[in-house]
Amino acid sequence: MDIFLQQLLNALxxxxxxxxxxxxxxxxxxxxxxxxxxxxxxxxxxxxxVCFALIWGxxxxxxxxxxxxxxxxxxxxxxxxxxxxVRGASGTTLLLTSFAxxxxxxxxxQNLISARPIPVxxxxxxxxxxxxxxxHLGMIQLISIIVTLAMLLGLNLFLHRTMAGRAMRxxxxxxxxxxxxxxxxxxxxxxxxxxxxxxxxxAGVLWVAQRxxxxxxxxxxxxxxxxxxxxxxxxxxxxxAVAGGFLLxxxxxxxxxxxPESLLxxxxxxxxxxxxxxxxxxxxxxxxxKTLVKL
Amino acid sequence: MKKSKLLMLSTAFVALASAPLMAEDLxxxxxxxxxxxxxxxxxxxxxxxxxxxxxxxxxxGIAGKFPIKTIxxxxxxxxxxxxxxxxxxxxxxxxxxxxxxxxDPSIAAGMITQGAGIPAISFCATTPTLPLAxxxxxxxxxxxxxxxxxxxxxxxxxxGYKTAYILTSPDTAYTLKLPQYFGQVFTAKGGSVLxxxxxxxxxxxxxxxxxxxxxxxxxxxxxxxxxxxxxFPAFVRQLRGAGVTTPILGSDGIDxxxxxxxxxxxxxxxxxxxxxxxxxxPLEAFNAKWTEKTGAAPDTIYIANGYDLGNIIEAAxxxxxxxxxxxxxxxxxxxxxxxxxxGPITYKGTNGMPLRSVSLVRIKAGDRDLVAQGQPDPADIxxx
Amino acid sequence: MTMPDNxxxxxxxxxxxxxxxxxxxxxxxxxxxxxxxxLLGANGAGKxxxxxxxxGLAPRKAKRMEFAGTxxxxxxxxxxxxxxxxLVPEGRRVFSSLTVEENLMLGGAKHxxxxxxxxxxxxxxxxxxxxxxxxxxxxxxxSGGEQQxxxxxxxxxxxxxxxxxxxPSLGLAPxxxxxxxxxxxxxxxxxxxxxxxxxxxAQSLEIADRGYVLANGRIELQGxxxxxxxxxEIQDAYLGA
Numbered sequence: 001m002d003i004f005l006q007q008l009l010n011a012l013x014x015x016x017x018x019x020x021x022x023x024x025x026x027x028x029x030x031x032x033x034x035x036x037x038x039x040x041x042x043x044x045x046x047x048x049x050v051c052f053a054l055i056w057g058x059x060x061x062x063x064x065x066x067x068x069x070x071x072x073x074x075x076x077x078x079x080x081x082x083x084x085x086v087r088g089a090s091g092t093t094l095l096l097t098s099f100a101x102x103x104x105x106x107x108x109x110q111n112l113i114s115a116r117p118i119p120v121x122x123x124x125x126x127x128x129x130x131x132x133x134x135x136h137l138g139m140i141q142l143i144s145i146i147v148t149l150a151m152l153l154g155l156n157l158f159l160h161r162t163m164a165g166r167a168m169r170x171x172x173x174x175x176x177x178x179x180x181x182x183x184x185x186x187x188x189x190x191x192x193x194x195x196x197x198x199x200x201x202x203a204g205v206l207w208v209a210q211r212x213x214x215x216x217x218x219x220x221x222x223x224x225x226x227x228x229x230x231x232x233x234x235x236x237x238x239x240x241a242v243a244g245g246f247l248l249x250x251x252x253x254x255x256x257x258x259x260p261e262s263l264l265x266x267x268x269x270x271x272x273x274x275x276x277x278x279x280x281x282x283x284x285x286x287x288x289x290k291t292l293v294k295l
Numbered sequence: 296m297k298k299s300k301l302l303m304l305s306t307a308f309v310a311l312a313s314a315p316l317m318a319e320d321l322x323x324x325x326x327x328x329x330x331x332x333x334x335x336x337x338x339x340x341x342x343x344x345x346x347x348x349x350x351x352x353x354x355x356g357i358a359g360k361f362p363i364k365t366i367x368x369x370x371x372x373x374x375x376x377x378x379x380x381x382x383x384x385x386x387x388x389x390x391x392x393x394x395x396x397x398x399d400p401s402i403a404a405g406m407i408t409q410g411a412g413i414p415a416i417s418f419c420a421t422t423p424t425l426p427l428a429x430x431x432x433x434x435x436x437x438x439x440x441x442x443x444x445x446x447x448x449x450x451x452x453x454x455g456y457k458t459a460y461i462l463t464s465p466d467t468a469y470t471l472k473l474p475q476y477f478g479q480v481f482t483a484k485g486g487s488v489l490x491x492x493x494x495x496x497x498x499x500x501x502x503x504x505x506x507x508x509x510x511x512x513x514x515x516x517x518x519x520x521x522x523x524x525x526x527f528p529a530f531v532r533q534l535r536g537a538g539v540t541t542p543i544l545g546s547d548g549i550d551x552x553x554x555x556x557x558x559x560x561x562x563x564x565x566x567x568x569x570x571x572x573x574x575x576x577p578l579e580a581f582n583a584k585w586t587e588k589t590g591a592a593p594d595t596i597y598i599a600n601g602y603d604l605g606n607i608i609e610a611a612x613x614x615x616x617x618x619x620x621x622x623x624x625x626x627x628x629x630x631x632x633x634x635x636x637x638g639p640i641t642y643k644g645t646n647g648m649p650l651r652s653v654s655l656v657r658i659k660a661g662d663r664d665l666v667a668q669g670q671p672d673p674a675d676i677x678x679x
Numbered sequence: 680m681t682m683p684d685n686x687x688x689x690x691x692x693x694x695x696x697x698x699x700x701x702x703x704x705x706x707x708x709x710x711x712x713x714x715x716x717x718l719l720g721a722n723g724a725g726k727x728x729x730x731x732x733x734x735g736l737a738p739r740k741a742k743r744m745e746f747a748g749t750x751x752x753x754x755x756x757x758x759x760x761x762x763x764x765x766l767v768p769e770g771r772r773v774f775s776s777l778t779v780e781e782n783l784m785l786g787g788a789k790h791x792x793x794x795x796x797x798x799x800x801x802x803x804x805x806x807x808x809x810x811x812x813x814x815x816x817x818x819x820x821x822s823g824g825e826q827q828x829x830x831x832x833x834x835x836x837x838x839x840x841x842x843x844x845x846x847p848s849l850g851l852a853p854x855x856x857x858x859x860x861x862x863x864x865x866x867x868x869x870x871x872x873x874x875x876x877x878x879x880x881a882q883s884l885e886i887a888d889r890g891y892v893l894a895n896g897r898i899e900l901q902g903x904x905x906x907x908x909x910x911x912e913i914q915d916a917y918l919g920a
Binding site: 002003007009010011013014017059060106107110113115116117120123127128129131136138139140141207210211212213215216217218220221249252253254256257261264265267268276 | 329330331332334335338339373462465467490491493495497498499500502503504506507509510525526528529532533535536538551552553554555557558559560595606
């Protein structure tokens with residue numbers, strides 16, 4: 001039982017990170033119909049920013065803040081430079097644009113920074129263990145659960161209590177009509193990207209804190225997981241993305257924990273199989289939006 | 296648009312590198328990863344090799360008469376691209392081809408070079424079956440997985456470990472087979488493997504796996520894994536975070552600054568690598584030379600490993616006294632006890648995976664402490 | 680009251696094309712202050728495209744496009760709305776997952792900087808008591824008629840000078856349709872100018888001052904409401920006399 005509880009906590013921690021990532025994808029998709037595969041590179045940018053801030057001598061908390069600021073700026077610039085010119089184009093065009101942005105950034109990281117991983121000096125205090133009764137929880141795991149919940153709560157408050165948040169929800173439902181409210185399309189989209197950047201930044205810091213290094217290809221796997229989570233949840237649905245993230249984390253952890261040893265190498269295949277099963281019964285995802293009005 | 300610019304750039308780069316060739320030049324085609332997942336391994340090897348080539352050319356070429364020309368092309372860490380690049384290099388007249396630091400793209404390139412009768416050497420692929428998969432024109436330049444595993448297992452027995460847990464990833468031959476070879480040798484020498492866990496490469500979360508290990512009863516005496524960046528740091532952090540203090544054995548993939556940057560978490564970890572700069576050793580001298588030239592100490596053994604590849608090429612071509620690819624192949628295959636900066640290197644009597652010494656290093660206060668160095672007992676080395 | 684020589688909206692040669700398809704093929708249109716003007720025509724005649732083009736939601740070209748003395752060419756919807764012309768789109772398109780109150784708040788968003796949204800909202804709730812009752816319900820849970828009230832109320836939150844209404848009676852029960860037309864008359868009486876697209880030709884011509892009949896993206900007929908009501912074309916095609 002204790003082990004099961006422990007695994008549940010593990011699932012919560014992993015699922016939380018997936019949820020943040022999927023949410024970052026969903027925030028942008030819900031508004032302009034773009035699946036931003038360069039979302040992973042926003043994590044990488046964050047990692048480099050934290051890394052260089054630490055090398056530069058900033059204390060860890062300031063380095064994290066710098067990392068998040070860089071992530072938001074990078075997301076903002078991505079929108080301004082790459083995605084605004086193709087806004088309203090077909091889904092395929094948007095998708096290919098995001099692949100190109102991702103590939104270009106990776107090559108730039110490799111050629112301008114380093115192809116090799118750069119170590120990030122994560123403070124030793126983050127490597128500790130917290131013991132709650134019979135449960136052991138790594139400091140970073142605990143932080144990642146707390147930060148995820150805080151982010152979800154904060155985003156929820158933002159979306160429901162502020163005008164910009166209401167505008168985002170409305171834009172996700174019907175962007176054209178939102179413009180009839182006199183709200184600038186560009187600023188709504190920019191807000192969406194900034195939020196997406198913040199989410200990627202937070203996930204990036206958590207990711208880097210666990211791995212202890214940054215490399216140019218770091219973002220590849222997480223963005224894939226985020227994509228799967230967002231699909232499970234129903235692309236474009238924010239609560240769906242969160243649910244999808246937690247579900248994917250839960251599936252992965254439980255399979256890792258309880259698959260017999262001989263089947264363990266096929267864990268990811270089983271995880272994807274379960275995802276497909278979910279989609280067979282809910283082709284639109286768990287919490288699909290009922291209407292999707294495009295620009 | 297942006298893509299085509301990149302393409303033009305790389306084409307221009309290749310055009311520059313392939314300036315008109317002299318009749319007596321040895322043309323080495325380098326199909327190496329400048330971008331992608333293998334770049335961190337190919338680039339330091341390439342840097343080391345280029346240093347050796349500069350030295351050779353400064354002395355008037357190999358044996359004073361064969362200057363080296365290189366054609367360098369990016370494989371983007373992609374096997375299909377590696378095969379394409381290999382074909383281009385063959386067409387460009389390369390007499391020797393260097394392939395990336397992994398078996399899969401090396402096999403892809405090997406299919407081309409074997410057919411063309413041109414010898415190919417992988418920078419640092421460690422999969423012992425690589426030459427078997429390609430043929431007699433394929434070589435590698437690093438201690439093979441089974442050799443590293445035998446050294447590690449011998450050390451484990453000597454250290455008094457009775458039981459082990461191995462952690463593998465089916466994602467690459469290296470992360471899967473090396474720990475399994477270790478398990479084979481460890482079992483053959485009287486130890487027992489209590490279990491085998493798996494992980495997905497690039498996946499940060501080892502929570503589920505660590506919880507399983509923490510709950511094992513009885514606990515293993517040692518954990519062996521070939522996980523490397525970013526998996527190894529994440530694994531160690533979470534394992535130690537869960538209060539598990541079981542000793543860890545690793546392999547050469549973790550010989551990186553990130554590992555040493557983990558501080559107390561990796562204290563006592565023992566891993567296998569291709570060399571260790573003991574006082575007065577050739578490697579120490581090489582490191583000093585490199586530091587003098589570049590202003591920074593080498594941060595990985597792969598630089599010296601690439602330099603040794605230059606030594607191998609020099610010795611093989613000298614022995615062949617010819618630029619005929621078949622003669623160069625003969626030259627490599629008959630090298631025996633060549634003194635490289637990382638230790639003695641022998642190809643004679645092997646299938647193409649060299650016999651080289653392996654160093655076992657213990658991490659101690661952020662520094663290296665040599666545990667053992669040499670070659671394992673041939674009887675211990677498991678068949679590939 | 681009206682100023683016939685100073686039209687609020689004046690359009691010349693408006694075309695709307697979606698790729699190769701021309702939905703509107705060069706129409707001229709004038710709306711004077713205080714008028715209700717109605718656009719009539721069969722399905723696909725180009726009525727909705729015209730309205731969408733006027734607020735900048737459909738790709739448009741025109742020789743001249745002036746609203747309250749300013750050139751509309753190239754302006755995005757948000758700017759046009761801020762200048763005082765807004766659209767209640769076909770199918771109501773309320774933000775169904777937001778509450779009634781939030782819908783109204785967004786409608787008044789452009790006032791956020793000017794600082795009188797509370798007053799506008801109070802007026803609105805007085806005019807639509809049903810919305811006051813449902814203030815904290817999700818807009819999606821309202822009935823069709825209530826949603827139409829909300830859509831109009833939301834548009835009025837921006838205090839427009841010219842309101843474009845696209846099929847406000849579509850899909851509503853007859854009594855509700857009557858109430859919507861009463862409301863439109865009411866709005867005009869309070870000084871609002873209205874351009875109305877309707878399929879309910881009889882009721883539209885009753886309330887309107889003037890009208891245009893569109894067919895295949897061109898204006899086929901125009902004139903005062905009485906003249907149109909008695910014209911044989913309208914009689915035959917729409918009024919079934």
